[in-house]
Amino acid sequence: MQNSTAPKATIVVWTDLSRDQVRKLEELNDAESINNFFIKIFNFEPNTKRTTVLCDLYYYALNFARTNRFNHEQISTFISILKRVHEMCIQTPFANMEETYKYFKELILKHSFSRPPQSLRIFTADGTKKVTDYIVDTYFRHYKMYKFIFTPTIDFNLQFTYEGMTGAISKTEEEEKEDVNTVKDNEEKQSQQQEKHEENSQLTDVRKLIQTYVKEEIQKIQSTTNEQETLRPPTEKHRSIKSSSTKTSKSQAPK
Numbered sequence: 001m002q003n004s005t006a007p008k009a010t011i012v013v014w015t016d017l018s019r020d021q022v023r024k025l026e027e028l029n030d031a032e033s034i035n036n037f038f039i040k041i042f043n044f045e046p047n048t049k050r051t052t053v054l055c056d057l058y059y060y061a062l063n064f065a066r067t068n069r070f071n072h073e074q075i076s077t078f079i080s081i082l083k084r085v086h087e088m089c090i091q092t093p094f095a096n097m098e099e100t101y102k103y104f105k106e107l108i109l110k111h112s113f114s115r116p117p118q119s120l121r122i123f124t125a126d127g128t129k130k131v132t133d134y135i136v137d138t139y140f141r142h143y144k145m146y147k148f149i150f151t152p153t154i155d156f157n158l159q160f161t162y163e164g165m166t167g168a169i170s171k172t173e174e175e176e177k178e179d180v181n182t183v184k185d186n187e188e189k190q191s192q193q194q195e196k197h198e199e200n201s202q203l204t205d206v207r208k209l210i211q212t213y214v215k216e217e218i219q220k221i222q223s224t225t226n227e228q229e230t231l232r233p234p235t236e237k238h239r240s241i242k243s244s245s246t247k248t249s250k251s252q253a254p255k
Helices: 019-026 031-041 049-067 072-089 097-110 125-138 140-150 173-231 236-251
Strands: none
Touching: 019 031, 019 072, 031 049, 049 072, 049 125, 049 140, 072 097, 072 125, 072 140, 097 125, 097 140, 125 140
8 A cells, every 4th residue: 555755844834824814814704705815825726615625624724713812823834734734635545644643743843842943832832732632623533534525536457367378368348248147147047946946835835735724624514514414303205204114014013
C-alpha cells in the first residue's frame, strides 16, 4: 500500500490569510459573504459539492475562532493549520490518517512554543487544547468522509497468465456475459430439478396419506353399515315369510 509523504511542518501564520485579508474577513457576518470570501481567496471552483463542503468547513472554523475570541494571528494560523491537514488527507486515496494526525501535532507544536525561528507561541496552552479538540472532533472524526469526497476512486484491471502459455488469457465482455448466463441457466435448471424432486416426494407422501385415510374411512363406513343391517327391524316381507313358514310347520305336525 502506498503511503503519503508528510510535508515538513513549518510556521504558517500569515501564509494563507494575510493581515489585510483577516481584517476584511472580520467585517463579514453572513454565511454567503464569508463563503464567497473563501472561494475567492482559496480559488475554489464555484457551485460544486466539494466547494460547498470546504466552505462549511472554514465557515464553522471561523465561528469557532470568533467564539473563543481569537486574535488575527490566531485566526490566520488556525485556518492555515486546518487547510494543511485537509491537503495532507487528500494527497492519496490510500489510508493515511496516522501520518496526517502526526503532521497535525507537529503543526500545533510549531505554534505553541516560543523558540524562534523553529516555532512561535501563537496559542496559549488553553488555546492549543481548544484547537486540538476542535480539529479532532470536526475533522478527524469525519476523516473517511473527506477522503471519500475529495480523492479519486481506484480501479484494478487484473490479467492472468499461465505457465506454458505465451499470451495472457483475457475474455471479452460478451464472453464473460455468456459465461455468466450459462452459469445462471445451469443454476436455474438445477433449482427446477430439485424443486420437481421435492414436489414429487411431497406428492408421494400426500398420496400415501390420502390412501390411508380413505381406506380407514371406507372400513369405518362398511363397519357402520354392517351394524345397521344387524340392528335393523324386520320388514313386512320378512314377517310374511316368517308367518308362512310357521303355518307350514304347524300343518305338518302329527295329529
